[in-house]
Amino acid sequence: MPPDTTILERDFMAPRSLADARSRLDRLWARGTAFLGTRVAIMGGAMSWVSERHLVSAISNAGGFGVIACGSMGPNLLAAEIAATQALTAKPFGVNLITMHPQLNDLVAVCIEAGVTHVVLAGGIPPGPAVRAVKDGGAKLICFTPALVLAKRLVKSGADALVIEGSEAGGHIGPVSLTVLAQEILPFMQEVPVFVAGGLGRGDAILAYLEMGASGAQLGTRFAASADSIAHANFKRAFLRANARDALPSVQLDARFPVIPVRGLVNEGTKRFLDVQAATIRRFQAGEVSREDAQLEIEHFWAGALRRAVIDGDVENGSVMAGQSVGMVTREQSVQEIVDELVEQATQAIVRRA
Ligand SMILES: Cc1cc2nc3c(=O)[nH]c(=O)nc-3n(C[C@H](O)[C@H](O)[C@H](O)COP(=O)(O)O)c2cc1C
Secondary structure, X not given: XXXXXXHHHHHHOOOOXXXXXXXXXXXXXXXXXXXXXXXXXXXXXXXOOOOOHHHHHHHHHXXXXXXXXXXXXXXXXXXXXXXXXXXXXXXXXXXXEEOXXXXXXXXXXHHHHOOOOEEEEEOOOOOHXXXXXXXXXXOEEEEEOOOHHHHHHHHHOXXXXXXXXXXXXXXXXXXXXXXXXXXXXXXXXXXXXXXXXXXXXXXXXXXXXXXXXXOEEEEOHHHHOOOOOOOOHHHHHHXXXXXXXXXEEOOOOOOOOOOOOEEEEOOHHHHHHHHHHHHHHHHHHOOOOOHHHHHHXXXXXXXXXXXXXXXXXXXXXXXXXXXXXXXXXXXXXXXXXXXXXXXXXXXXXXXXXX
């Protein structure tokens, strides 16, 4: 490489070797790796019950960025999980807190006290006091955004990075695909690094989003089925068997009784959920149950269902949250193998394009 070539010129030249291609990948996600403090800009999306000390430390030790899912944990449990993760890795990792959690401020305090470097506030617009506490505590704040307008607002109020998650993702989802969100947001959001999520299973796809301006990617489903995941063998087997078209959003039968859209594998539970909705709506129409109680009954159907699937292994009645990327889970691999494979696929794609 001539010493006076600029980065821009180098990126238009054909990579002469795999090492050249790898350097190009490193330049493409440099903003992401600098922000996360990692070797590769691949985040392990927080997954309740799944993203605990073992998976999180495995992702960080593999060069990526693990994120603990706090879920419904209280401050003491979270403090213990952070300490246990720190015992397993010296690399950076984050903590994902749900904004609706009644002890949100205490949980932020736990993160700051433990020296957590990155806090993800998920599940709604983050409240001002929590945002201030993260920032005042010296941690970096990562937020999710479903639209450009909100992205700009979040950055103004203190977000240091954003995740845009398409409806292809596993778990709670919005209505818009990553393909569209990326076009709506990436060209117009230069202020902070943006990470893309939802349906990603291959490195060449990640590369395409980096070339559109993303700083990195977040994956959940592939890591959930990894050898380092504590998920029950039945849960992993269900992932191995499933195709993209088996991971469907939850169905809402009646607009008067909203159902939070969650993408997961179709099973007995998802079928029974339809029957329960139908029966509850009939009872409401017959005046046997109030609207509020009917709504609560529908909402309670899935209470504890993710734990039932992930920990107990009841993949027929539990909630087997999974993204459309589940079709790309073809064998149980270690996190390190997955990360290496993603990097290899992105690198090979750079070579092929040249
Ligand atoms: C089993 C499962 C549980 C999840 N739980 C959470 C969660 O608690 N909080 C959260 O912000 N996202 C959650 N997600 C979303 C992931 O963090 C990630 O953004 C998503 O899995 C990316 O899409 P992919 O599954 O296609 O890779 C969950 C996803 C899965 C598959």
